[in-house]
Amino acid sequence: MRSTTPxxxxxxxxxxxxxxxxxxxxxxxxxxxxxxxxxxxxELVVEVVHHLxxxxxxxxxxxxxxxxDVGVVEGALCNEDNVKVLEQFRANCDLLVxxxxxxxxxxxxxxxxxxxxxxxxxxxxxxxEGVVNPEIPRDAELPRLLNRVRPIQEVVKxxxxxxxxxxxxxxxxxxxxxxxxxxxxxxxxxxVRFD
Amino acid sequence: MEVFERADLAxxxxxAGGQHGNDPHNAxxxxxxxxxxxxxVPADAVPMLAHQLHTTTGHITSLVSFYSFLxxxxxxxxxxxxxxxxxxxxQGSRQxxxxxxxxxxxxxxxPRLDGRVTVSPTYCTGLCDQGPAGLVNGHPLTRLDDSRxxxxxxxxxxxxPLDQWPRELFTVEHRIYRRDxxxxxxxxxxxxxxxxxxxxxxxxxxxxAASGLxxxxxxxxxxxxxxxxxxxxxxxxRYVVCNADEGEPGTFKDRVLLADYADDVIEGMTVCARVIxxxxxxxxxxxxxxWLRPHLEWVLQRRRGNDLLGDAILGDSNWQFDISxxxxxxxxxxxxxxxxxxxxxxxxxxxxNRPPYPVTAGYLQQPTVVNNVETLFSxxxxxxxxxxxxxxxGAGGTKLHSVSGHCERPGIYEFPVGCSVGEVxxxxxxDGAIAVQVAGAAGELLLAEEFQRCIDLNTLxxxxxxxxxxxxxxxxxxxxxxxxxxxxxxxxxxAPCRTGTQLARSVVDRMAAGRAFGRDREAIDRLIxxxxxxxxxxxxxxxxxxxxxxxxxxxxxxQALFSExxxxxxxxxxxxxxxxxxxxxxxxxxxxx
Numbered sequence: 001m002r003s004t005t006p007x008x009x010x011x012x013x014x015x016x017x018x019x020x021x022x023x024x025x026x027x028x029x030x031x032x033x034x035x036x037x038x039x040x041x042x043e044l045v046v047e048v049v050h051h052l053x054x055x056x057x058x059x060x061x062x063x064x065x066x067x068x069d070v071g072v073v074e075g076a077l078c079n080e081d082n083v084k085v086l087e088q089f090r091a092n093c094d095l096l097v098x099x100x101x102x103x104x105x106x107x108x109x110x111x112x113x114x115x116x117x118x119x120x121x122x123x124x125x126x127x128x129e130g131v132v133n134p135e136i137p138r139d140a141e142l143p144r145l146l147n148r149v150r151p152i153q154e155v156v157k158x159x160x161x162x163x164x165x166x167x168x169x170x171x172x173x174x175x176x177x178x179x180x181x182x183x184x185x186x187x188x189x190x191x192v193r194f195d
Numbered sequence: 196m197e198v199f200e201r202a203d204l205a206x207x208x209x210x211a212g213g214q215h216g217n218d219p220h221n222a223x224x225x226x227x228x229x230x231x232x233x234x235x236v237p238a239d240a241v242p243m244l245a246h247q248l249h250t251t252t253g254h255i256t257s258l259v260s261f262y263s264f265l266x267x268x269x270x271x272x273x274x275x276x277x278x279x280x281x282x283x284x285x286q287g288s289r290q291x292x293x294x295x296x297x298x299x300x301x302x303x304x305x306p307r308l309d310g311r312v313t314v315s316p317t318y319c320t321g322l323c324d325q326g327p328a329g330l331v332n333g334h335p336l337t338r339l340d341d342s343r344x345x346x347x348x349x350x351x352x353x354x355x356p357l358d359q360w361p362r363e364l365f366t367v368e369h370r371i372y373r374r375d376x377x378x379x380x381x382x383x384x385x386x387x388x389x390x391x392x393x394x395x396x397x398x399x400x401x402x403x404a405a406s407g408l409x410x411x412x413x414x415x416x417x418x419x420x421x422x423x424x425x426x427x428x429x430x431x432x433r434y435v436v437c438n439a440d441e442g443e444p445g446t447f448k449d450r451v452l453l454a455d456y457a458d459d460v461i462e463g464m465t466v467c468a469r470v471i472x473x474x475x476x477x478x479x480x481x482x483x484x485x486w487l488r489p490h491l492e493w494v495l496q497r498r499r500g501n502d503l504l505g506d507a508i509l510g511d512s513n514w515q516f517d518i519s520x521x522x523x524x525x526x527x528x529x530x531x532x533x534x535x536x537x538x539x540x541x542x543x544x545x546x547x548n549r550p551p552y553p554v555t556a557g558y559l560q561q562p563t564v565v566n567n568v569e570t571l572f573s574x575x576x577x578x579x580x581x582x583x584x585x586x587x588x589g590a591g592g593t594k595l596h597s598v599s600g601h602c603e604r605p606g607i608y609e610f611p612v613g614c615s616v617g618e619v620x621x622x623x624x625x626d627g628a629i630a631v632q633v634a635g636a637a638g639e640l641l642l643a644e645e646f647q648r649c650i651d652l653n654t655l656x657x658x659x660x661x662x663x664x665x666x667x668x669x670x671x672x673x674x675x676x677x678x679x680x681x682x683x684x685x686x687x688x689x690a691p692c693r694t695g696t697q698l699a700r701s702v703v704d705r706m707a708a709g710r711a712f713g714r715d716r717e718a719i720d721r722l723i724x725x726x727x728x729x730x731x732x733x734x735x736x737x738x739x740x741x742x743x744x745x746x747x748x749x750x751x752x753x754q755a756l757f758s759e760x761x762x763x764x765x766x767x768x769x770x771x772x773x774x775x776x777x778x779x780x781x782x783x784x785x786x787x788x
Contacts, residue, residue, distance in 0.1 A: 080769060080773060083765070083767065083769055083772075087765050090765070105694070105697075116775075117775045117776065117779075118775050118778075118779060121776075121779060136779045136780050138780040138781075138782075144773050144776045144777070144780075145773075145775075145776050146772045146773065146776075147771075147772050147773070147774060147775045147776075148772070154701070154766070155765060155766055155767045156765060156766070157712070157714065194690050194694060
């Protein structure tokens with residue numbers, strides 16, 4: 001495991017020459033839009049693969065997580081599975097980066113908070129017109145839903161935030177470049193946005 | 196849930212629309228009338244309203260979602276609000292709310308299934324000097340305590356009509372403990388009008404300018420200059436608006452003026468109308484003061500009868516001016532003059548871009564003077580008695596203070612501009628006070644060592660709110676109350692304020708729960724810098740004042756609210772967060788809930 005040294009009030013990854021930075025990502029209650037934006041770094045990916053190792057996430061379908069430097073989390077927390085994944089990320093990543101409106105503020109998934117979980121499920125599975133065999137789904141395979149959708153920093157410590165819906169590719173570019181160069185990321189004003 | 200007959204709705208919409216000229220600018224007034232009739236603006240009525248008022252369904256729903264006193268679902272036969280403004284909070288309003296909810300078997304803000312009652316917390320109802328206070332169907336409830344709460348819940352359970360409730364529940368006292376220039380020398384009805392009848396508008400303006408009167412709502416803009424700018428703006432039509440949306444937590448002076456000195460206030464509006472050349476005026480009355488409306492209507496009618504208002508003021512048919520009352524609907528932001536004008540025009544209370552200022556493009560884009568109740572009240576006295584009279588007690592005359600909180604005599608105090616904070620505290624019997632919040636949530640927290648500071652134009656502006664905190668008060672309670680207040684009252688138009696106030700509230704909630712960390716401290720520092728700097732209007736400009744004051748003035752208390760930084764702890768009770776789904780799927784029986 002590489003060490004992290006605090007510089008100012010943030011942490012920057014320190015690494016040995018030739019050693020790659022280990023990155024993992026996940027999408028909790030999100031739409032994968034942030035991941036799409038992350039892939040939108042275009043030709044930078046050629047440079048990035050020399051320095052970063054993508055060890056876990058929806059892009060390679062690996063579930064295991066160990067000794068990760070940077071965890072990139074998209075999406076809010078809407079069910080118990082989301083909570084477990086986030087807990088795993090926090091426990092195994094030196095730095096946790098919340099990306100996108102859902103991870104940071106709850107975003108679109110959190111709109112259900114205005115109505116309450118019970119009302120939403122009743123409308124969808126019991127009361128709506130055309131429902132046959134009205135029943136609230138219950139299956140061991142189905143993660144149970146939380147009372148409220150929450151942004152991730154309400155539940156774990158988050159080290160960096162990349163706002164936006166999704167954050168522009170340029171913001172990911174700056175994040176990865178800064179990691180590679182071992183400096184604090186610096187975002188231009190137009191990269192920090194809330195919509 | 197109650198279902199309304201479409202025919203009833205249609206009839207109500209036609210009636211309410213007709214009474215307001217089927218004018219889309221009166222959409223808010225029409226919605227309020229429906230709210231009163233059905234205890235909601237029913238979804239089925241929305242397209243009818245849109246049709247009747249020649250507007251869109253989007254316009255109507257935008258109002259229902261914006262204004263606190265409009266609701267989509269019926270609030271029931273009894274519609275109760277209990278004030279959670281800091282002054283009421285300090286007197287135990289929270290416990291009373293829970294006691295009432297428990298007795299009635301309801302949750303705060305949720306209608307009871309039988310359609311009988313809804314009990315919601317609300318912010319300042321302008322009755323801080325006789326709290327804890329509340330409202331039932333728009334009528335004020337004062338001096339609530341356990342026994343009154345039990346009485347109220349009994350009356351509701353027995354479905355006793357409001358007019359048969361004991362009168363003492365509704366008694367509002369207007370207590371004035373210190374009178375100076377204005378309150379000490381009453382004005383005869385029409386005095387001000389008679390004394391300016393022979394003057395030119397120029398002469399009136401010169402006199403007003405010499406008096407040094409400035410905006411009593413807190414912004415302190417010179418009144419004469421505002422009137423002059425409006426007078427000189429090119430237009431055929433001009434308007435006078437009395438800002439009676441007294442929403443700043445802790446102020447109630449306008450309530451007292453409107454109740455006991457309505458003639459003087461209206462006279463001030465009439466003087467202004469004469470000076471700027473307006474024929475139409477509005478009193479924008481906050482929804483919480485709806486109970487004052489019948490009295491105001493009566494005063495307006497009496498003045499019309501006495502030739503002090505209407506088609507020929509003092510018998511001069513060239514002097515025409517009349518006033519109508521527009522109701523607010525529970526939105527603090529509408530105290531901001533351009534948001535108020537938007538609301539007058541029947542829209543959401545979103546502040547406008549300025550310039551142009553209302554004096555050149557206000558109501559319906561016409562030149563408009565918007566003045567606070569107290570400003571107009573003072574202007575009437577100055578018009579009647581001259582600037583020298585007002586100026587005798589120093590530059591800028593006197594100012595009314597609404598004093599509440601930990602003191603022996605909460606009420607109204609009129610002091611010369613420039614008096615010290617300590618003088619007011621002493622006069623109100625606030626011995627041992629550790630701090631005072633001047634100018635409400637948007638104002639400033641002053642610790643005891645700052646009590647010698649003077650309340651005047653340059654050093655300490657105030658809207659008139661003056662809340663005293665005694666030795667046992669935890670100042671964080673105040674910070675938390677105000678921060679949540681701003682998060683509730685932001686109009687949502689601009690991101691820095693909308694997002695900033697929500698972030699501040701979430702940190703404050705965690706501070707209260709003992710779950711705030713070092714990173715939250717940094718987040719607050721950023722919010723205090725960024726939110727005021729980037730916000731569209733004064734709400735965002737002042738929303739971080741409570742946190743800033745606690746940080747800068749009470750560092751010990753502030754630091755104690757944070758724990759050492761954490762790394763990987765999960766701040767979450769997963770089982771608790773799964774309670775609803777477990778109940779729904781039968782994993783745990785409902786009875787255990």
